[in-house]
Amino acid sequence: MSYMENYLLWLNSDKLTEADKYELSKLDEKEKEDAFYKNLSFGTGGLRGIMGLGTNRVNIFTIRKATLGLANYLLKNNLLDGVAISYDNRKDSKTFAFESAKVLASKGIKSYIFKELKPTPMLSFAVRYFSASAGIMITASHNPKEYNGYKVYNSTGAQINLDEANTVIKEIEAINNMFDIEGIESNHIHWIEEDLEKEYIKRVQAISLQETKKTVKIVYSPLHGTGQKIIPKILKNQNYLIYPYMPQMVNDPNFSATKSSNPEDKLAYEGALSYAKEIDADIVMVTDPDADRLGIAVKHQGEYHLINGNQTGAIELYYILSTLSKQNKLPKKGYVFSTVVTTNLIDVITKHYNQAIIHTLTGFKFIGEQAEKLRKDEVYLFGCEESYGSLVRDFVRDKDAVQAVYLLAEIADYLKDNNQTMVDYLEEIYQKFGYFFEETTNITLKGVEGLNKIHKIMSYFKENHLKIDGYNLTSVSDFSKSIRYEDGKEHTILLPQSEVVKFVYNHDSWIVLRPSGTEPKLKIYYSAKQDSLEKAKSVVQRFDKICLEIIDQLIK
Known part of the structure; x- marks a missing residue:
């Protein structure tokens, strides 16, 4: 049926209230099309x-x-x-x-x-x-x-x-x-x-790897969402010093006290950061409304630094593996899970500790699915993705910000005991494994017209491999065809088909393009490794400039 036929079917339905029908009658033509096409x-x-x-x-x-x-x-x-x-x-x-x-x-x-x-x-x-x-x-x-x-x-x-x-x-x-x-x-x-x-809390508390002094000061916000009761409860149970940011502790469908409900957006931290400065907190933790993703900001040398999803995942993984190594508890067959758009730093850390890494498509559903396939002698160690989601223990099979809060509270406390911050810890990781930097650009393209533009962009990049001066293009993966082009040959990608294209260059650098599965957006992911963070950022900025110039020409 056409959008107009659908619209009239609803408008004339006896299942709709008069108030509903009045709302429908107020829609303009573009709104009708978008709601019913x-x-x-x-x-x-x-x-x-x-x-x-x-x-x-x-x-x-x-x-x-x-x-x-x-x-x-x-x-x-x-x-x-x-x-x-x-x-x-x-x-x-x-x-x-x-x-x-x-x-x-x-x-x-x-x-x-x-x-x-x-x-x-x-x-x-x-x-x-x-x-x-x-x-x-x-x-x-x-x-x-x-x-x-x-x-x-x-x-x-x-x-x-x-x-x-x-x-x-x-x-x-x-x-x-x-x-x-x-x-x-x-x-x-x-x-x-x-x-x-009670059983869930017991399982979360069991992820602790070592006892710490509980002196770290934590500001927490659920951004009006589902973390508001359980997260403070778990931290208080273990005597952590937690300071909830009260204006955002209220269940509110309008998210009235925050400018953003997304931990990837720095606007989500504004209120909690102001409160942290007032009380001189060590760390700010912000969970999204359904408490499956966590964002953090840490105080370092008097300033608060936002830690992104890739960095947070690397911190969690390094802490888990290095601590297990010190305790002689690393398994013989341990597995870490990551996605095709998550930092290669996860791979490098995992391999350093002689554990196995499994890559999945974007989305924790694929990590949960792969975790289920582990045999009895294979041990789940950690899973993460760049979009601020991680899973510490697999008694849950989706990303879990409650577990992440609990582990990162322990990490922050452990570091404070040793006169360090997570910024220091990141520097330790970078010096040991290389300076990795990642960034994601989102291009919002709404409605039918936007969908067509996204399709046009994806088609272009599949047909025109992205070559960048000074970088060798080592492989191109077209996940929609399950084919990777490398060394002049075609290789089969053993992952489900998906609308994703990935360009891999030398120096552990890559670019990935994919449409968002949940929003009208094209997402472009960049990653680079250099001998300093500034150089890695510079490479990513160059990649972004080149991609956006091409896309601007395509959708003019």
């Missing part, structure tokens, strides 16, 4: 989009449709052990969670639902705790307040894999009329009791 796509991990009325929006009807598709998938595959459900602080998140439970109940499927908002990693843990067949997390993670989403997990606690996602998508697409879907309240819906949280 397609069905909100259920991607490889679920739904994410702007909240509102329309087939291309997150609303009670699109949530019900997704849940019915999931329910039909579970029933057809005899996956009958229930579904764990959690939700964040966003507008209507709790409503969407309960609507999901009611739709599952209408199909005779039990659900386990939290009484209040809880972090994404606790949802992953709940799936494993209850031996459930699936999980649903209502969240849009770090996206702006206008967004919400619906993430689906399989029985391992990881986000559903590509094959599972494609099967669920077929079930969703087979549903003709989302207005006919009704849920029921029944005894199939179960509240999750406090025992689960």
